[in-house]
Amino acid sequence: MRVVVGLSGGVDSAVSAHLLKEQGHDVLGIFMKNWEDDDNNEYCSSREDLVDAVSVADHIGIDIEVVNFASEYKDRVFSYFLAEYEAGRTPNPDVLCNTEIKFAAFLDHAMKLGADKIATGHYAGVRETADGKFELLKGDDDTKDQSYFLHRLNQSQLSKAMFPLAHLPKKEVRLLAEKLGIPNFAKKDSTGICFIGERPFREFLERYLPKKPGKMVTPEGEIVGQHQGLAYYTLGQRGGLHIGGAKDGSGEPWYVAGKDIAKNRLIVVQGREHAALRKQDVELINTHWIGGDAPSATSPETEEPDYRFGGKTRYRQPDAACNYVGEDSREALHFRDGQWAPTPGQYAVLYRNNVCLGGGVIAG
Secondary structure, three states: OEEEEEOOOOHHHHHHHHHHHHOOOEEEEEEEEOOOOOOOOOOOOHHHHHHHHHHHHHHHOOEEEEEEOHHHHHHHHHHHHHHHHHOOOOOOHHHHHHHHHHHHHHHHHHHHOOOOEEEOOOOEEEEEOOOOOEEEEEOOOOOOOOHHHHOOOOHHHHHOEEOOOOOOOHHHHHHHHHHHOOOOOOOOOOOOEOOOEOOOHHHHHHOOOOOOOEEEEOOOOOEEEEEOOHHHOOOOOOOOOOOOOOOOOOOOOEEEEEEEOOOOEEEEEEOOOOHHHEEEEEEEEEEEEOOOOOOOOOOOOOOOOOOOEEEEOOOOOOOEEEEEEEEOOEEEEEEEEEEEOOOOOOEEEEEEOOEEEEEEEEOO
16 A cells, blocks of 8 residues: 655654554655745754654655645645634644645645555544444543544545554654664654744744733723733733732732633633633534534533533543533533633534544634
8 A cells, every 4th residue: 555654753753654664555755844934943943854854764764755835834724823813812723734734735745646545643543434434533542642633634534544653652652763773763742833833932923913912801800910912812821921919819820711802801810710710611613523413412401411422622631521512503512510711712622432523613
């Protein structure tokens, strides 16, 4: 089978490529260049990543091709990223990177090269059911499972996807890379904005979105400080608020609890467990269900919920017992327990055991 694997320069994609070749596949590596705005910036690591990817391909004994998707990234991912921040929401570009770049632009390119499948180093799995549908599964390593970031893939995309690391723990992947002499076995995992990397975030955002200062207020309307622009803050944020004094006398730290877009006001509260930071019902927009149909719904107002699903409102969060609510054009996840700071623009993702069903954008 001809498999085109995305080689990022990291250890996960390197081991994925090795495993595929070991299984007897005809493997081609592709390095994707997706960001060009500041190639000379100290935070841009694409040149280093390319060197690592080429070294890996040479070590494994496969060919590698460099493909530039910078235009697609800017049009399909980064423009959305900026628009969401400008609207006061907090987008998750990693999800769009997968649906629009890795499993769209990259997939299309691979198919033109005669690929039967594409592969990535994600910690997730895929399986075909008896009725010919494809399911997205959690990776076996709970600490690295990345199905959250893949929940908007469709049946066509999943039918072409391979995830060689589905059943491997991260520790074993690194040990295997070291044993095989793969040159980047000790390289740190990538962090920061998808394909752009880690950098001072507010400074980066200020290059594209101007400051729009306004008041920081409590839910009761008391002015307690000034913000630099709603785009620069996210729900649940604690650091960087610079509010002096403990207004309620508790000494508790301040947290962002909401945004009043119309009045350009940032709503803040004291204490991580303040009621304003907890929500039991999380409204969804722009939902996507991998199997095609929405899950069976229940109405918490009229039925005794048995909480048949698990849901996440952010990555690296344990599944929380919930049900799906779908009625009168409204979609939501109703959680047994209040969820901490569900953030508009982020994704809420739904699971049935280890099967990812899909999810939606958190409304607000």
